[in-house]
Amino acid sequence: MNCLVSGANFLLKTISHEAFTHVKGQKTFVQIDQNDLFPYLLVNIGSGVSIIKVDGDGKYERVRGANVGGGTYCGLGMLLTKCKSFDELLELSQRGDNTEIDMLVKDIYGGDYSKIGLPANTIASSFGKPVSENKELDDYRPEDISLSLLRTVSYNVGQIAYLNALRLELKSIFFGGFFIRGHAYHGHHLLCC
Numbered sequence: 099m100n101c102l103v104s105g106a107n108f109l110l111k112t113i114s115h116e117a118f119t120h121v122k123g124q125k126t127f128v129q130i131d132q133n134d135l136f137p138y139l140l141v142n143i144g145s146g147v148s149i150i151k152v153d154g155d156g157k158y159e160r161v162r163g164a165n166v167g168g169g170t171y172c173g174l175g176m177l178l179t180k181c182k183s184f185d186e187l188l189e190l191s192q193r194g195d196n197t198e199i200d201m202l203v204k205d206i207y208g209g210d211y212s213k214i215g216l217p218a219n220t221i222a223s224s225f226g227k228p229v230s231e232n233k234e235l236d237d238y239r240p241e242d243i244s245l246s247l248l249r250t251v252s253y254n255v256g257q258i259a260y261l262n263a264l265r266l267e268l269k270s271i272f273f274g275g276f277f278i279r280g281h282a283y284h285g286h287h288l289l290c291c
């Protein structure tokens with residue numbers, strides 16, 4: 099954990115093109131003000147998830163963990179799709195359509211649920227669609243399953259991170275870890291939640 103925090107602090111302070119936001123398909127590098135970096139929330143997504151409040155160099159506290167992380171995407175994804183590796187699974191997801199697997203607000207209400215501010219395409223229930231369809235299980239494509247699972251895991255991590263940042267009154271969250279591994283694509287899903 100020491101190495102993780104030291105590494106994150108070093109990269110954030112030293113490398114100008116290290117941290118980025120990913121909003122609506124657009125990746126934008128963040129200019130970090132070294133004098134205004136701390137405190138921040140570091141969310142490291144490896145097999146599981148470690149959530150760390152970083153107050154300075156050598157000053158941090160692991161405030162939470164979460165068991166639904168990169169290992170969940172990889173392991174459950176392999177079981178569901180018969181893929182043999184993370185990279186294969188991720189490649190599949192890029193050709194997927196999660197709306198074939200996820201139950202959307204419009205699948206329940208026929209459109210937006212405006213009264214409570216929910217757009218029609220909001221995911222109401224991840225993996226919820228097969229519950230109300232009469233399709234054969236083999237009709238569900240591995241590509242769509244992989245994307246739905248990627249979104250399920252990423253949204254969950256994103257929500258937990260957001261709630262912890264609120265709880266600790268932190269204005270910055272940095273996501274890292276091998277699960278992201280430089281793929282802006284996951285970042286998009288994390289920030290969608």
Ligand SMILES: Nc1ncnc2c1ncn2[C@@H]1O[C@H](COP(=O)(O)OP(=O)(O)O)[C@@H](O)[C@H]1O
Pocket residue numbers: 143144145146167168169170171172184185275276277278279
């Ligand atoms: N090429 C890859 N092979 C395996 N896992 C990968 C790969 N790229 C990214 N990952 C993700 O990284 C996760 C493991 O992260 P890592 O930080 O190495 O955890 P651990 O230290 O527990 O092994 C995997 O569960 C997977 O989601």
Ligand SMILES: CC(C)(COP(=O)(O)O)[C@@H](O)C(=O)NCCC(=O)O
Pocket residue numbers: 142143144145146147148162163164165
């Ligand atoms: C046990 C771990 C710190 C190991 O780190 P990893 O190898 O997953 O990066 C991490 O998987 C974790 O924080 N899991 C969640 C444990 C919890 O619920 O607190």
